[in-house]
Amino acid sequence: MSLRILKPGLLSTLQDRGRFGLQHLGVAPGGPMDRVALALANALVGNGAEEAALEITLIGPEILFEKDALVALCGAELEARSGGAAFPRDRPVLVRAGTRLSAGRARRGSRAYLAVAGGFACDPVLGSRSTCLPARFGGLEGRALRAGDLLALAPEAPAQAAERFARLAAQVRVIDGLESVRWSAPSLTLPEGEDIVAHAMEGRHFAQFEAASRRAFFESQWRVAPDSNRMGFRLMGATLARGKAAEILSEPTCLGTVQVPAGGAPIVLMADHQTTGGYPRIAEVAGADVPCLAQLAPGARLRFARCSLEEARALGRALRARLDAALRAIAWRYGYEEH
Amino acid sequence: MNGALQSAANVLRQHAPDWLTGVVPALAGIALHFDADHAGLPADPLEACARLLEEALAAAHKAPPAPRLVEVPVCYDPQFALDIVEVATATGVAPEDVARLHAATEHRVLMVGFAPGQPYIGGLDARLRLPRRATPRTRVVAGSVAIANDQTAVYPFEIAGGWSVIGRTPLAVFDPRREPPNLLEAGDRVRFVPVSRSEYERLK
Numbered sequence: 001m002s003l004r005i006l007k008p009g010l011l012s013t014l015q016d017r018g019r020f021g022l023q024h025l026g027v028a029p030g031g032p033m034d035r036v037a038l039a040l041a042n043a044l045v046g047n048g049a050e051e052a053a054l055e056i057t058l059i060g061p062e063i064l065f066e067k068d069a070l071v072a073l074c075g076a077e078l079e080a081r082s083g084g085a086a087f088p089r090d091r092p093v094l095v096r097a098g099t100r101l102s103a104g105r106a107r108r109g110s111r112a113y114l115a116v117a118g119g120f121a122c123d124p125v126l127g128s129r130s131t132c133l134p135a136r137f138g139g140l141e142g143r144a145l146r147a148g149d150l151l152a153l154a155p156e157a158p159a160q161a162a163e164r165f166a167r168l169a170a171q172v173r174v175i176d177g178l179e180s181v182r183w184s185a186p187s188l189t190l191p192e193g194e195d196i197v198a199h200a201m202e203g204r205h206f207a208q209f210e211a212a213s214r215r216a217f218f219e220s221q222w223r224v225a226p227d228s229n230r231m232g233f234r235l236m237g238a239t240l241a242r243g244k245a246a247e248i249l250s251e252p253t254c255l256g257t258v259q260v261p262a263g264g265a266p267i268v269l270m271a272d273h274q275t276t277g278g279y280p281r282i283a284e285v286a287g288a289d290v291p292c293l294a295q296l297a298p299g300a301r302l303r304f305a306r307c308s309l310e311e312a313r314a315l316g317r318a319l320r321a322r323l324d325a326a327l328r329a330i331a332w333r334y335g336y337e338e339h
Numbered sequence: 340m341n342g343a344l345q346s347a348a349n350v351l352r353q354h355a356p357d358w359l360t361g362v363v364p365a366l367a368g369i370a371l372h373f374d375a376d377h378a379g380l381p382a383d384p385l386e387a388c389a390r391l392l393e394e395a396l397a398a399a400h401k402a403p404p405a406p407r408l409v410e411v412p413v414c415y416d417p418q419f420a421l422d423i424v425e426v427a428t429a430t431g432v433a434p435e436d437v438a439r440l441h442a443a444t445e446h447r448v449l450m451v452g453f454a455p456g457q458p459y460i461g462g463l464d465a466r467l468r469l470p471r472r473a474t475p476r477t478r479v480v481a482g483s484v485a486i487a488n489d490q491t492a493v494y495p496f497e498i499a500g501g502w503s504v505i506g507r508t509p510l511a512v513f514d515p516r517r518e519p520p521n522l523l524e525a526g527d528r529v530r531f532v533p534v535s536r537s538e539y540e541r542l543k
Contacts, residue, residue, distance in 0.1 A: 020360045020361065020374075021360055021361055022361075023361040023363045023370070023372065024348060024352070024361065024362060024363045024364065024451065024524075024525065025451055025455065025456060025513075025519070025520060025521045025524070026451045026452050026453060026454055026455040026456050026457050026495075026513070026521070027455045027456075027520075029360075029361075125515045125516065126515050126520060132455070132515075134454060134455070134496070135454065135455040135456075135495070135496060135513065135515070136496070137515040137516075138515070249365070249366040249367045249368070250365050250366050250450060250452060250453075250459070251365050251366070251367075251368045251370075252363040252364075252365045252368065252369065252370030252452070253370075254370065254372065274452070274453045274454065275363060275452045275453065276363070276365050276450060276452030276453055277453070287375055309385075313375065316375050316376070320376050
């Protein structure tokens, strides 16, 4: 029971929620760049929140399903096709053995998640199935997918696919041979238009930056640089200067920390970030806005809006509430009392 | 301060509430990471974290831990010690004495961070202290033992690095399938034990 990878796409990795509690060993939590999209994808196929899914980056893989599987594609809007038909997104799809999915390029957003009912057969390493690319462990041999890879599904996956899809029987519609449902989950993290706004709190060294740099950070437009990756997003725009301040001793970092190396171009730390850093920190992006930020492709524009810790927490609660509502709606469709 | 934070971090990690997802001591600071979505998160998490940290600092002060001593074999053979001649020239210490001085003192792990398992080790003999290299190497082999300023680093993976490489250890600095995965943890006492090329190969 497996998925055969015909083409790997640009960067496709297995990711679950992440590897927590090991930052003192230098291991960042990793996990999905967009945790909201991963949560939706898992819920849409009836998986628990801890299951791993395939994180697809900008250009998706081409996959041959060797057995029936219940799958969901969430997050970035891909030009996904199967046979001659567009592949439905944000909803459960029953794919029959022999189906080819060509995930295609991202039209909107940059990271999509393919979850499969029952999950992938992949042993956790240090408590997680997430691929840690910098240290090459976890997921599939610690690396991105390659052509010819076979991604095995959990042994109980086919039975679970059938049982779960049967629960949706009354809602099923068939289009171009693909069995899916009439409803879909909302995408909560895709940028609506240009210039997304990421809320950020002043960082520990904010006051040490020159006045013009402090203004530029919050008032100017930034672009995601081409050499951005799962470790960090490099931003192009103003050059930020700190003046003649003392050297900084390495300090712990966090998802969303904005560091400014000597060159003056800020870096937002993302999922596979380093656990400590000696660069000054001009800001900390609100956790609620990190998944939206993760959906920006190289070249995309953004601005930062100043927020307080309280506002950041309120944004977090609001996002959590929207996600919980979406998860409840999905569970209701499945007829699960509580998910 | 560095030692106090490490001890407090160990105490805190043993008694961490569910919502606390990480306790990370660094050179002169500490981070408490928490799960903002956790149902059990206190109404004021910052205040709760500050109180937990204060309690842990007090507990660690009362019963200071006895850090373990880890012996790290290092082959200072010129084939591994890419920068040892440069270090010797810049410091005025003979190349064979660079290795001798490095292995003579007891060092201490100040922090593990940046990359999985990467230790920052203090206690370098004052005669070996040099700034980072002007041009970083784009590729430093895993296991490389390198010095800069008053510290020693041991590279867990092949990465870029600006420190002067003076030897290589045959041991895995980080192995996710080993328990514990890290060769060194913050607070460990460290002795570098010189080994020959053949011993290096035997230990590898």
